Amino acid sequence: xxxxxxxxxxxxxxxxxxxxxxxxxxAVPEGAxxxxxxxxxxxxxxxxxxxxxxxxxDSGSIRFADRDIxxxxxxxxxxxxxxxxxxxxxxxxxxxxxxxxxxxxxIHGASGPSFLRRAHDPEARDRAVATLERFNIxxxxxxxxxxxxxxxxxxLDIAMAMAGDTQIMLLDEPTSGVASDEKFPIMDLVxxxxxxxxVTVIFVEHDMDIVTRxxxxxxxxxxxxxxxxxxxxxxxxxxxxxxYVTGTPA
Amino acid sequence: MRSKLFLGxxxxxxxxxxxxxxLPDWAMFLCAMALAKGLVxxxxxxxxxxGVVSFGQGLYYCIGAYTATLVAxxxxxxDIFLLTLLSxxxxxxxxxxxGPLLSSYRGIFFAMLSLALSMVLYGSLSKMSVIGGTDGLxxxxxxxxxxxxxxxxxxxxxxxYVVAIVVIAGTLMRIYFxxxxxxxxxxxxDNELRVExxxxxxxxxxxxxxxxxxxxxxxxxTIAALALGHVDPEFAFWTTSGEFVFVxxxxxxxxxxxxxxxxxxxxxxRSFSNLYFPxxxxxxxxxxxxxxxxxxxxxxxxxxxxxxxxxx
Numbered sequence: 001x002x003x004x005x006x007x008x009x010x011x012x013x014x015x016x017x018x019x020x021x022x023x024x025x026x027a028v029p030e031g032a033x034x035x036x037x038x039x040x041x042x043x044x045x046x047x048x049x050x051x052x053x054x055x056x057x058d059s060g061s062i063r064f065a066d067r068d069i070x071x072x073x074x075x076x077x078x079x080x081x082x083x084x085x086x087x088x089x090x091x092x093x094x095x096x097x098x099x100x101x102x103x104x105x106x107i108h109g110a111s112g113p114s115f116l117r118r119a120h121d122p123e124a125r126d127r128a129v130a131t132l133e134r135f136n137i138x139x140x141x142x143x144x145x146x147x148x149x150x151x152x153x154x155x156l157d158i159a160m161a162m163a164g165d166t167q168i169m170l171l172d173e174p175t176s177g178v179a180s181d182e183k184f185p186i187m188d189l190v191x192x193x194x195x196x197x198x199v200t201v202i203f204v205e206h207d208m209d210i211v212t213r214x215x216x217x218x219x220x221x222x223x224x225x226x227x228x229x230x231x232x233x234x235x236x237x238x239x240x241x242x243x244y245v246t247g248t249p250a
Numbered sequence: 251m252r253s254k255l256f257l258g259x260x261x262x263x264x265x266x267x268x269x270x271x272x273l274p275d276w277a278m279f280l281c282a283m284a285l286a287k288g289l290v291x292x293x294x295x296x297x298x299x300x301g302v303v304s305f306g307q308g309l310y311y312c313i314g315a316y317t318a319t320l321v322a323x324x325x326x327x328x329d330i331f332l333l334t335l336l337s338x339x340x341x342x343x344x345x346x347x348x349g350p351l352l353s354s355y356r357g358i359f360f361a362m363l364s365l366a367l368s369m370v371l372y373g374s375l376s377k378m379s380v381i382g383g384t385d386g387l388x389x390x391x392x393x394x395x396x397x398x399x400x401x402x403x404x405x406x407x408x409x410x411y412v413v414a415i416v417v418i419a420g421t422l423m424r425i426y427f428x429x430x431x432x433x434x435x436x437x438x439x440d441n442e443l444r445v446e447x448x449x450x451x452x453x454x455x456x457x458x459x460x461x462x463x464x465x466x467x468x469x470x471x472t473i474a475a476l477a478l479g480h481v482d483p484e485f486a487f488w489t490t491s492g493e494f495v496f497v498x499x500x501x502x503x504x505x506x507x508x509x510x511x512x513x514x515x516x517x518x519x520r521s522f523s524n525l526y527f528p529x530x531x532x533x534x535x536x537x538x539x540x541x542x543x544x545x546x547x548x549x550x551x552x553x554x555x556x557x558x559x560x561x562x
Contacts, residue, residue: 052447078449090447092440095433103437106430107448115426118252119433164449 011060038221293463310467345464386482502549
């Protein structure tokens with residue numbers, strides 16, 4: 001039986017009169033690929049933000065590695081092995097692609113970042129380039145971030161998040177802002193890299209073709225609640241999901 | 251690459267130390283003061299790399315100067331090495347106390363809070379007649395491991411000492427800037443959210459830079475006090491801190507030597523402007539800074555110190 005790696009139980013979150021998360025409960029098995037769907041404001045990103053420490057839930061628990069991580073700082077959660085990418089790629093614009101990767105490597109390094117060890121150390125550069133090659137963006141290594149296309153930025157954002165000892169990867173709309181003909185190649189690359197390491201993946205997505213192709217289980221959000229939780233084919237046939245999420249007739 | 255750095259540091263020491271032979275007394279004094287102030291500015295540059303600017307480094311400049319003076323006058327300690335060490339230690343402790351508080355602030359709030367701390371010290375010292383009030387205190391000439399030079403040899407020894415400190419501090423800061431922590435500092439300037447989500451503490455990084463700045467400020471203040479033979483609360487006044495920021499902006503954050511070049515340029519421009527335009531020297535200084543900002547927005551350092559790894 002597969003071990004549960006993340007357990008969210010009865011989580012609630014309100015912003016004033018707006019309820020962003022209402023009795024959210026879900027158990028994520030190790031190595032699974034989950035997708036979160038729902039219209040804008042349904043609570044998907046709130047879920048990701050609560051799991052990664054950006055937002056503290058009002059109540060409920062989020063258990064990971066035998067600890068309740070609800071309310072912990074993002075960096076503490078990251079160090080425990082829950083990493084994330086962002087809807088708008090969060091990169092350092094004044095650094096090159098390779099330096100962004102070196103940054104991730106320096107922070108995630110086994111001995112922690114050093115005051116003496118050179119950031120551009122040859123071994124660190126080799127590791128950075130190897131990761132960039134895995135995501136097929138090594139050719140851009142010397143370019144500054146503002147010079148990159150949306151797809152390359154997304155891949156770099158995910159590659160940086162993957163530099164550490166990742167156990168769960170949360171991807172917030174990995175293909176948003178990416179040209180339509182780049183979406184599947186990018187997802188193929190990302191999923192191949194993630195699956196090869198056995199990482200548990202939770203991704204937020206609006207494109208149902210991507211949801212059905214890459215996820216094993218789908219959580220459909222509406223008005224801060226999970227209205228469906230099942231295999232992609234089952235969820236997409238759910239009348240409530242069709243009415244509130246996909247907009248397709250029942 | 252480190253061997254290149256050490257070679258450069260040795261060459262810098264040789265060139266600067268040669269000044270002790272060729273420079274007249276007034277120029278050697280001017281350079282010693284400029285280099286001492288350059289140390290304070292180097293601390294500000296360290297913070298600038300993380301995206302904040304302290305408008306209150308006069309606090310540590312003053313604490314360093316007063317610590318050395320009070321220790322010398324109260325306990326009869328005259329050894330320059332011991333006085334520098336004790337001043338650096340005092341600033342380290344004060345920096346560690348205020349660093350975590352200031353590390354929560356950014357932009358103008360960081361600048362104003364740091365300025366407020368230095369002005370509190372200025373106000374306190376001005377009212378404390380037991381340590382000289384606004385008149386300040388005198389400090390006797392230092393000794394060097396038991397050697398007590400006078401006249402030109404004293405000035406030469408003090409100059410060589412500050413050159414050695416500058417080269418050591420400059421080399422250490424270059425190593426830090428090029429290190430993994432240095433890269434994280436640069437990234438923090440750019441995108442704090444990314445740094446936090448990679449697992450690093452932005453507050454810790456800000457605190458480290460603030461504490462390093464405090465120690466450098468204290469060492470600079472000690473040397474300035476010993477060179478002048480006098481300290482007063484003006485060391486903590488906002489115009490003194492503003493001068494340090496002026497040099498840091500002039501130098502930019504790309505090059506360590508540029509900080510000391512900028513400090514020397516400021517002293518020269520000020521001295522000569524003061525001599526030839528006694529009533530308008532601030533105007534000359536302002537125009538000079540304006541020209542540098544327009545022509546070199548990343549400071550003098552951008553002439554030589556293009557950041558490693560850039561595609562450009």
